[in-house]
Ligand SMILES: *[C@@H]1O[C@H](CO)[C@@H](O)[C@H](O)[C@H]1NC(C)=O
């Protein structure tokens with residue numbers, strides 16, 4: 001007779017293995033539904049991580065979130081959905097949870113996660129005034145932690161596959177200018193000319209993108225900065241007649257083409273179109289130059305804020321608030337409304353190579369689904 005303990009161990013192991021297979025199958029069905037989505041960067045895509053931090057860069061009070069499905073603030077810097085939410089919509093996925101959310105557990109891990117934190121930039125010293133934020137290299141450490149947790153759920157190989165086949169979004173750079181170089185008390189302009197500073201930001205951004213590749217990313221949307229000189233905050237501080245502020249505009253027009261080149265260079269080094277540059281400056285410029293033809297009454301005045309152009313400080317309960325968020329391009333001093341975000345994501349989906357290079361998101365989704 002075979003020893004009962006041995007055979008029962010075998011039975012248990014077999015049972016455990018087939019249970020694991022069933023779990024994998026069930027998880028697999030959901031996993032097939034949509035690829036995982038991973039989001040890194042700043043307040044344009046933070047969806048609540050900063051709610052868990054001791055920081056002044058937060059959007060967890062009304063009227064933030066006034067048009068979100070729950071009509072409550074979530075930590076998103078918008079009246080409703082942000083760019084990342086709208087990309088989730090396009091790939092047929094539920095919105096990612098912020099990595100720091102206690103709800104991000106079990107099967108929710110399969111959806112992906114958002115590591116973004118409002119206030120951060122490419123450079124480590126950008127946004128120090130907001131105190132405790134998750135700087136980009138820390139976002140990457142949390143992503144490694146995420147991968148370990150995912151492997152605990154579905155095994156190493158499957159986790160690796162999900163990470164490699166995921167869609168990635170990284171949004172950085174704006175804060176390095178508006179919340180670093182152009183701050184009234186910044187020492188940077190005395191140390192570096194604007195173009196030398198932009199060069200520094202780009203060379204650090206390149207390292208960041210390579211690190212993301214090392215961590216397993218194979219399809220990454222990289223956004224440039226918007227037209228920085230036209231945001232209500234810049235208008236409030238530096239515009240006399242409502243014209244966009246020249247030096248901040250110049251920053252965006254130096255930085256964005258450099259980023260395009262960097263992305264092209266990286267792709268040819270890697271021998272694959274891993275990185276896709278999204279020219280959000282162009283999309284945003286379209287409706288800033290010509291708001292009426294996009295259905296906006298203004299692209300200069302923020303819906304929620306105070307001071308000239310509603311551009312001083314962030315939106316809060318005492319701010320003046322516009323009644324119809326659908327006709328404003330900017331929600332607060334820095335961030336677009338949901339409606340403007342929808343236009344940006346629409347260009348990401350279907351834009352020509354002037355907007356998305358080397359290809360748009362609908363092409364990416366079609367190509368990747370054939371692999
Ligand atoms: C920024 O911080 C990371 C991690 O702490 C470090 O590896 C990197 O070298 C720093 N970058 C610069 C330019 O100091």
Ligand SMILES: *[C@@H]1O[C@H](CO)[C@@H](O)[C@H](O)[C@H]1NC(C)=O
Nearest residue numbers: 350351352353359360362363
């Ligand atoms: C972008 O997407 C549309 C489909 O929506 C497609 O017809 C077009 O060719 C794409 N453009 C590029 C440059 O990939």
